[in-house]
Amino acid sequence: MxxxxxxxxxxxxxxxxxxxxxxxxxxxxxxxxxxxxxxxxxxxxxxxxxxxxxxxxxxxxxxxxxxxxxxxxWGNLDRFSKGNSFFGKVGRVVYNLGWFLIAPFGFANAAYWARSFRPDPSREGGIRTGSGGGVVRLFGLLLTLLLVSAVSTVAFDLVAVQCFQPTGQPNSWKVCSALPSQFDGLRELTRGQRLAALSLAPILAVVLVSLLGLVSDVRFRTRAGDAARALDNQTESDAFALAVPSLWVRRRINSPTGMLHIAASIHLVVILLMSDALGRDGAAASSLLILASVQLGVVALVVAVWARSIHPPLAADFWTSRHVWAFLLLAAATLTYIGCLITEASLSDENPSSPFTAGQLTPTIILVCLTILATVGCVVRSGYNEWIAMAVLTVGVAALVVVVGGWLDPLGAGANALAIAVVVLCALGFVLPYLILRRRDPHRKEHAWHGAGPGVFMYLGLVIAAFLASAVALGIGSYLRAGRLQSSADRADPLFRDLTIPNGAHDIAVPTVFWAFGGVLVLIVVFVGALLCVLAWLGLRKAIIDSPPVDPAEAVFAREIDAVRRSSAFLQRAEPLLHTLSWVIGVTVTVSLAFTVMRQARDVTDRWAWIRGALRAVFGGDDGVAAFSSFAQWAVLTSVVLGALAVVSAAVANAATAGRGRPLGLLWDLMAWLPRAAHPFGPACFxxxxxxxxxxxxxxxxxxxxxxxxxxxxxxxxxxxxxxxxxxxxxxxxxxxxxxxxxxxxxxxxxxxxxxxxxxxxxxxxxxxxxxxxxxxxxxxxTADPWKGKDLGDHPVPSPAPSVAGTPxxxxxxxxxxxxxxxxxxxxxxxxxxxxxxxxxxxxxxxxxxxxxxxxxxxxxxxxxxxxxxxxxxxxxxxxxxxxxxxxxxxxx
Incomplete structure (x- = not known):
């Protein structure tokens, strides 16, 4: 016009x-x-x-x-719509639930882009990833392994082992009443054969998550002409990442890193099965265990090394092609897995009811590693070398675990004192350099959480992943435990019946770590609820936010405008609320892991006896402790169930509105606008x-x-x-x-x-x-006005640092x-x-x-x-x- x-x-x-x-x-x-x-x-x-x-x-x-x-x-890019039929709505519900499952991967991706990095035309993708890229990608790999461990706990520990108990008669088994009849065929198998038969479950879970990313990959892919235009301008250079030509070029979901995540999942399954088989066939099991552990270490190392660039090279010879190496590592994992299946199927059935110890320990180890990496993420923007920070923190955490577990008690008080000294020195070696480096950054006030943004996003991903893993383990565990109750009619009462547990009834033991993280969820919910009430009282009082003043034309509505101003300002406290929440997550996760370590070491040391003694003193004996334990289990299960219902309700509500809203609303927009660089199965980038x-x-x-x-x-x-x-x-x-x-x-x-x-x-x-x-x-x-006095300068922007030559x-x-x-x-x-x-x-x-x-x-x-x-x-x-x-x-x- x-x-x-x-x-x-x-x-x-x-x-x-x-x-x-x-x-x-x-x-x-x-x-x-x-x-x-x-x-x-x-x-x-x-x-x-x-x-x-x-x-x-x-x-x-x-x-x-x-x-x-x-x-x-562009609204349909981040929605899933398959019509308004019944099956279309069911499909949207399943799709939305799948997006909740990969939400932790989205937070890992946000952590990756919250780091400090700069363009580098010599790198594939045009960006030098800077400090922290390897840590965040390892964090993403561990999130995948946490999913594998949760599904493995259900498939191996709860179903294959605990739900099939020998009766004392040859080839006779007690089976969990709650298991569907389709599982009855597993009674004819030995313990190893049952484990082998169910070993595909955790691998298929990861494959399904990767397929979910593939669905959206086609929807969001860069057009061929736009991608070609960007790739033809790779020689252009600028100091700002947004000016990198290939930043917005879509890469396929079957990336080399995605293949490595599947390979690592297979290795973890092999490690779990062979760790359990050590007592039945030490030679073959130990060989496969060592082989799978070494291969998993190689995969993790490759993931960290490949973090030096955003995208895999488009052109490479055979021996430098990431796809070739990823395929070889995946093939090696598959061969090791086949060897594992053969070994498991041929093992004798000695001690068929012994605990699946590997399944109890693995989630704890993974969550400890996730916590270490998330903590390292808090310091990488300051310039603290990521690997030095991780080494210092790992040594300190290892010493702390040894002290908490009580494994040094036989060596005397001096050994414990030495370990505590190591913990203190590592803490100082981690915190002091970070504080010194952070103070040297003149722009730290301009950065969220004083530069700890990557760590905060990683902690959010950690707590959501832990909730999802706990919901899977506790939910299915509770379902299986329900079958142990036998009912007998009470003729004296026409309305109620008595529920009795027969003598010798077997109970399903869910790993302690999942109960502990369910407890973390309870504490977080209580804390956030109390904090929001306090903020509402302080932020929604009748204080007036008078900057800018209400326009004279709307003075008659000043009261209504003031009320909405206060409520809008209340919602704008997301950053400090998340800051406080990340501290709460860090402290509660650490305490829960310490609790888990003490309980799992209760047969080795007396640390757990101290906890039991303290609880007896507080609650007045064993009966009081039993009552408290029952209440704690009820609180944890209630929180997990309510959280799961909230997730399902959101998925159903989204489907009921014809898919017009996003599964996670604003949070989803914050995660899905970024290129997928940290986790190959994360949200695709619209x-x-x-x-x-x-x-x-x-x-x-x-x-x-x-x-x-x-x-x-x-x-x-x-x-x-x-x-x-x-x-x-x-x-x-x-x-x-x-x-x-x-x-x-x-x-x-x-x-x-x-x-x-x-x-x-x-x-x-x-x-x-x-x-x-x-x-x-x-x-x-x-304060009622969260932005009062927060401007960092009402003058021209200072000249960029000498290392920055970009055009704003x-x-x-x-x-x-x-x-x-x-x-x-x-x-x-x-x-x-x-x-x-x-x-x-x-x-x-x-x-x-x-x-x-x-x-x-x-x-x-x-x-x-x-x-x-x-x-x-x-x-x-x-x-x-x-x-x-x-x-x-x-x-x-």
């Missing part, structure tokens, strides 16, 4: 391209029209979109339309399709048929997460060598989170140096340094709209320097509501602030 705003300048063709975010607003709402007046954009015979994402425009111009309107709709598509559409408009069109302009209007996609698309244009086009683009953002969320969580991607805007400190935990967003858009803080208002190139009642919308420059030349405050009452209603995160487009900002950007262009 041709336009000459206010009669100034030549006749221009301005494309107003609207991109929405978290709400994934339908295109007709973005354009302010009806579905009948909506069409997908065509360029010649090419349709610019499909049923997942694309560009839409009105069929006929809208009243007062000054530009060519288009809307980029940005890998959306960002190149947006950049391509802008290029198509500004350079039709590949030829410059000087009269054409783009007004990029982005909302919420759409701003993340839009800004990434602008950097992608620069990475493709199209920086000259950016002078013909102007940016209108509203309801965005670049500065306080994405800029703080992922500084290398959206930090102050990248955006060219001042940073902001963490929100206050206790403001320079790409040709905005002079300091233009946002000028008292006079120059011709704007970027305008940001926000409301104080918007729980997800923030200023781009400052809270305190109002007004400024970047931020405009939109009115806080809904502009088109029939009844008076306070506006929050949506509906910016009909506001007068949007219309005025758009006209201001068009004037003089």
């Amino acid at each position: 041709s336009t000459a705003p206010n009669g100034t300048g030549p006749s221009l063709e301005v494309l107003e391209l609207r991109v929405h975010g978290v709400r994934n607003t339908p295109p007709q709402e973005m354009l302010g029209t009806t579905t009948d007046n909506l069409q997908m954009v065509h360029e010649g015979a090419v349709t610019l979109g499909d049923n997942l994402a694309g560009f839409y425009a009105p069929k006929s111009p809208l009243p007062g339309q000054k530009t060519r309107l288009e809307a980029y709709s 940005s890998e399709r959306a960002v190149p598509e947006l950049a391509d559409r802008i290029m198509r408009w500004l350079e039709p048929d590949g030829k410059p069109a000087p009269q054409r302009r783009v007004l990029l209007a982005t909302h919420s997460l759409g701003t993340v996609l839009g800004v990434a698309a602008l950097f992608h244009l620069a990475a493709l060598g199209k920086s000259d086009l950016l002078g013909r683009i102007r940016l209108l953002t509203f309801g965005m989170q670049l500065r306080p969320y994405f800029g703080r969580f992922f500084p290398e991607l959206f930090g102050p140096e990248v955006l060219g805007t001042p940073g902001i400190a963490a929100p206050s935990f206790w 967003l403001t320079e790409l858009l040709h905005i002079p340094n300091g233009a946002f803080a000028l008292p006079s208002r120059p011709q704007p190139v970027w305008i940001n709209l926000w409301r104080r009642t918007d729980y997800l919308g923030f200023p781009g420059y400052s809270y305190s320097a109002m007004p400024n030349n970047l931020d405009r405050v939109a009115l806080e009452m809904e502009p088109d509501s029939y009844m008076a209603r306070v506006a929050t995160h949506g509906n910016y487009l009909p506001t007068m602030a949007y219309l005025q900002a758009r006209d201001e950007l068009l004037v003089g262009w």
